[in-house]
Amino acid sequence: MSELTDMTIAGARKGLTDKEFSAKELCEAHITAIEAADEALNAFIVTTPELALALADVSDQKLQKGIGGELEGIPLGIKDLFCTKGTQTTAGSHILDKFTPAYESTISKNLLDAGGLMMGKLNLDEFAMGSSNETSYYGNCLNPWKRDTDGANLVPGGSSGGSASSVSAGLVMGATATDTGGSIRQPAAFTGTVGMKPTYGRCSRWGVVAFASSLDQAGPITRTVEDAAIMLKVMASYDPKDTTSVDIKVPDYEKSLAGGVKGLKVGIPKEYRVDGMPEEIEQLWQQGIEWLKAEGAEIIDVSLPHTKYALPAYYIVAPAEASSNLARYDGVRYGLRVPGDDILSMYENTRAEGFGDEVKRRIMIGTYVLSAGYYDAYYLKAQKVRTLIKRDFEEAFEKVDVLLTPTTPGPAFAPGEKGGDDPVEMYLNDIFTVTANMAGLPGISVPAGLSSEGTPLGLQLIGKPFDEAGLFQVAQTLENAAGLLPAPDRWW
Amino acid sequence: MKVDEALVRRIAHLARIKVEDADVEHLKGELTSILGFVDLLSEVDTDDVEPMTSAVDRCMQPRPDVVNDGGYADDIVGNAPVKDDHYFMVPKVVE
Numbered sequence: 001m002s003e004l005t006d007m008t009i010a011g012a013r014k015g016l017t018d019k020e021f022s023a024k025e026l027c028e029a030h031i032t033a034i035e036a037a038d039e040a041l042n043a044f045i046v047t048t049p050e051l052a053l054a055l056a057d058v059s060d061q062k063l064q065k066g067i068g069g070e071l072e073g074i075p076l077g078i079k080d081l082f083c084t085k086g087t088q089t090t091a092g093s094h095i096l097d098k099f100t101p102a103y104e105s106t107i108s109k110n111l112l113d114a115g116g117l118m119m120g121k122l123n124l125d126e127f128a129m130g131s132s133n134e135t136s137y138y139g140n141c142l143n144p145w146k147r148d149t150d151g152a153n154l155v156p157g158g159s160s161g162g163s164a165s166s167v168s169a170g171l172v173m174g175a176t177a178t179d180t181g182g183s184i185r186q187p188a189a190f191t192g193t194v195g196m197k198p199t200y201g202r203c204s205r206w207g208v209v210a211f212a213s214s215l216d217q218a219g220p221i222t223r224t225v226e227d228a229a230i231m232l233k234v235m236a237s238y239d240p241k242d243t244t245s246v247d248i249k250v251p252d253y254e255k256s257l258a259g260g261v262k263g264l265k266v267g268i269p270k271e272y273r274v275d276g277m278p279e280e281i282e283q284l285w286q287q288g289i290e291w292l293k294a295e296g297a298e299i300i301d302v303s304l305p306h307t308k309y310a311l312p313a314y315y316i317v318a319p320a321e322a323s324s325n326l327a328r329y330d331g332v333r334y335g336l337r338v339p340g341d342d343i344l345s346m347y348e349n350t351r352a353e354g355f356g357d358e359v360k361r362r363i364m365i366g367t368y369v370l371s372a373g374y375y376d377a378y379y380l381k382a383q384k385v386r387t388l389i390k391r392d393f394e395e396a397f398e399k400v401d402v403l404l405t406p407t408t409p410g411p412a413f414a415p416g417e418k419g420g421d422d423p424v425e426m427y428l429n430d431i432f433t434v435t436a437n438m439a440g441l442p443g444i445s446v447p448a449g450l451s452s453e454g455t456p457l458g459l460q461l462i463g464k465p466f467d468e469a470g471l472f473q474v475a476q477t478l479e480n481a482a483g484l485l486p487a488p489d490r491w492w
Numbered sequence: 493m494k495v496d497e498a499l500v501r502r503i504a505h506l507a508r509i510k511v512e513d514a515d516v517e518h519l520k521g522e523l524t525s526i527l528g529f530v531d532l533l534s535e536v537d538t539d540d541v542e543p544m545t546s547a548v549d550r551c552m553q554p555r556p557d558v559v560n561d562g563g564y565a566d567d568i569v570g571n572a573p574v575k576d577d578h579y580f581m582v583p584k585v586v587e
Binding site: 024066072098099100102103107199201214215243244246247306308309311313315316317323327328331332333334335336337339340341342343344345346347348349351352360361363364367370371378380381382383384385386387388390422424427439440452465 | 499500503504506507508509510512519523524525526527529530531532533534538541542543544545546547548549550552555564565566569570571572573574578579580582583584585
């Protein structure tokens with residue numbers, strides 16, 4: 001395996017500028033890596049090597065003239081939830097069969113405009129609904145890490161499973177991802193990568209297939225904190241086409257990396273110490289506290305009393321919004337159509353065949369909680385609980401600058417191990433991540449060590465609204481203390 | 493909250509998803525489990541709490557009411573499963 005695929009974005013950017021190698025060479029090395037891993041990991045739904053090579057040629061010309069963009073010649077993967085002009089976009093669903101957008105999502109356009117190379121569209125849970133990439137119509141994506149206790153294949157987490165797997169395996173240098181309840185941070189934790197979910201409104205949602213509009217937010221998955229800072233700076237922008245996108249300046253996140261944590265107040269929310277949490281997660285958390293304390297941070301215990309209600313409230317709000325957003329898939333304007341005797345049976349047949357089981361469950365829950373007579377008891381109640389969750393955070397952030405928690409309640413599991421009999425078992429994966437979505441706050445997962453099974457574990461930082469720079473600063477300190485994890489064995 | 497067969501069929505109809513007889517039984521169990529899980533919220537006192545309406549404390553920006561987009565009907569119908577010229581074709585709706 002070529003060492004070009006082991007480099008960071010920051011390192012490759014320097015190598016390209018210094019003409020140590022060309023964008024074409026970098027691109028070809030990644031195409032080779034993708035081809036070698038494609039069958040084993042199934043990280044891509046579609047690969048676009050010709051497109052990537054054509055873009056690499058343009059990048060080489062620009063680099064030659066010294067006019068390269070911020071990500072000029074850098075091989076990237078795009079989660080297949082982002083509409084890409086002329087390249088199929090499936091959202092991991094049968095119901096978007098053959099859908100080829102005539103437009104480019106704002107985020108992927110920002111990346112292309114900065115010189116990024118699109119290597120292909122990455123696997124995901126269907127419509128981003130899942131925590132293991134097992135609900136994709138295009139098959140499971142696997143984690144490049146295996147459990148060393150029994151050698152079992154593992155899930156990469158979800159919903160951004162392909163993004164996390166491809167970055168961890170060295171198939172791309174960075175990937176776009178989206179996070180509605182933890183879908184950037186949980187797969188990052190499971191694969192030993194860095195996953196940043198920005199503040200709601202920081203990145204445009206235009207052209208991103210909608211799941212739950214008040215929770216969805218896109219961000220990067222990369223191998224280092226520095227790379228996440230580089231990518232987010234390009235992805236984030238104010239976009240008049242997304243009315244929830246916020247018009248404030250995007251800072252140069254790279255400049256905040258060296259800030260350190262001296263004198264910073266780090267909050268430890270006691271409610272994140274849940275029943276049945278494995279001892280090793282508690283130890284990891286303690287280790288994180290020690291690392292930050294050693295660098296001069298002040299550790300302060302805080303309380304977020306409504307934490308345990310975040311996940312149940314999420315499973316009202318997210319399905320409700322999904323049932324509304326996914327009403328558009330009816331076999332009329334794009335995607336799959338299954339004929340019927342009349343238009344109603346055409347709708348029902350199309351949606352029965354086009355949606356997978358998990359998506360159907362969530363649409364049905366959402367339909368129920370919004371139906372006449374139940375709206376107040378469920379949806380309105382959940383939105384009120386959301387106010388309380390947000391208030392908890394606001395009160396905590398009067399005392400501290402940032403919060404430190406585990407990212408997940410456990411390490412990566414094997415396909416089929418969770419949620420088979422009861423969907424709620426799978427939902428519990430998001431118990432520590434979903435709170436940030438409910439309150440619209442930024443969060444980042446940083447690799448912090450290995451489990452007793454030899455697989456990655458992550459620590460999460462949650463910040464104040466629009467303080468991604470502050471999160472990168474603390475995340476860099478954590479990464480320095482933890483050290484980078486070794487690359488997973490290339491068994492494929 | 494126990495979901496019975498009639499409720500499964502009613503929700504499926506509202507959601508415009510055809511449900512096979514064989515799927516009713518497991519849907520009953522799964523929907524009951526999820527609704528049981530979210531019932532935890534009933535213990536929260538929300539009497540004087542305003543519902544959250546926006547994830548960020550910002551007002552949406554108004555924009556000028558002008559035509560600034562359009563004129564690409566070919567693209568709009570480009571992905572249609574069945575089309576005729578610039579029309580989406582569906583089974584007959586009005587007798």
